Amino acid sequence: ILRALDYVSERLSRRAHHMTLIVTGAALSCLHLKTISHCSNISIIPACPLTPAQMSSLATAAKKAAKKFNLGADWLHNRDQTKLAKLSYLKDITHASLLQNDVIYSTEGLTLLSVEYTYALKVKLAEISHMDPSLPTPSSVAIDDAICMLNWLVTKFRGRPIPKGYLKYRYPRIEISDSALLRLSSMYIWKYSTRGLCGVNDEWLEWRREGRYDLDWDFRTWELRDDKS
Numbered sequence: 001i002l003r004a005l006d007y008v009s010e011r012l013s014r015r016a017h018h019m020t021l022i023v024t025g026a027a028l029s030c031l032h033l034k035t036i037s038h039c040s041n042i043s044i045i046p047a048c049p050l051t052p053a054q055m056s057s058l059a060t061a062a063k064k065a066a067k068k069f070n071l072g073a074d075w076l077h078n079r080d081q082t083k084l085a086k087l088s089y090l091k092d093i094t095h096a097s098l099l100q101n102d103v104i105y106s107t108e109g110l111t112l113l114s115v116e117y118t119y120a121l122k123v124k125l126a127e128i129s130h131m132d133p134s135l136p137t138p139s140s141v142a143i144d145d146a147i148c149m150l151n152w153l154v155t156k157f158r159g160r161p162i163p164k165g166y167l168k169y170r171y172p173r174i175e176i177s178d179s180a181l182l183r184l185s186s187m188y189i190w191k192y193s194t195r196g197l198c199g200v201n202d203e204w205l206e207w208r209r210e211g212r213y214d215l216d217w218d219f220r221t222w223e224l225r226d227d228k229s
Helices: 002-014 026-033 052-068 079-087 090-100 117-129 140-156 164-169 178-192 203-209 216-228
Strands: 019-024 042-046 103-106 110-114
Touching: 002 052, 002 110, 019 026, 019 090, 026 042, 026 103, 026 110, 026 140, 042 079, 042 090, 079 090, 090 110, 090 117, 117 140, 117 164, 117 178, 140 178
Parallel strands: 019 110
Antiparallel strands: 019 042, 103 110
């Protein structure tokens, strides 16, 4: 993927273009969080509307890169942009990502920014919540990603834990469960020996409220703590 990005950047710079794109999805895990070693596609959101000439140059460069590096035809796509537009969050998340200004790739013709971390974390929490039975069970990578994203937010908040209410309030159309927050809180404490979330304390009552009794994740966390000690 990085070689393909370098190729796209070179072709854009030849045409005197420089584009800033916001990265979402699995590519964020690969290029920035390093929780996975490779990815096959990159979901992008233009930081500002592209002119027809820019769109044409980007599409042509991406198509040539796909052929040169044996990638899928949609290795560079904007499906998350369409999804955010339907949720009416596109403008807000684009603006927040630009303010965050976390550069994960930069060359002469192309700059990639991380999508705003609160949004990225809520997407992962929604995956962990597994509210839609038609979707696959969340992988361990989703948990690892969520821990990394929460740590970025804690750093941004100068080491203070993130309030549960803040996560619930931001982007409310992305639903997350209390059980997902409890799981994230427990795993974060195990990894960093400090709290990353506040307002997630009464674990038994939270699980009871959701009608969940499958506490296997807590047992695994306890085993991890034992191994650590």
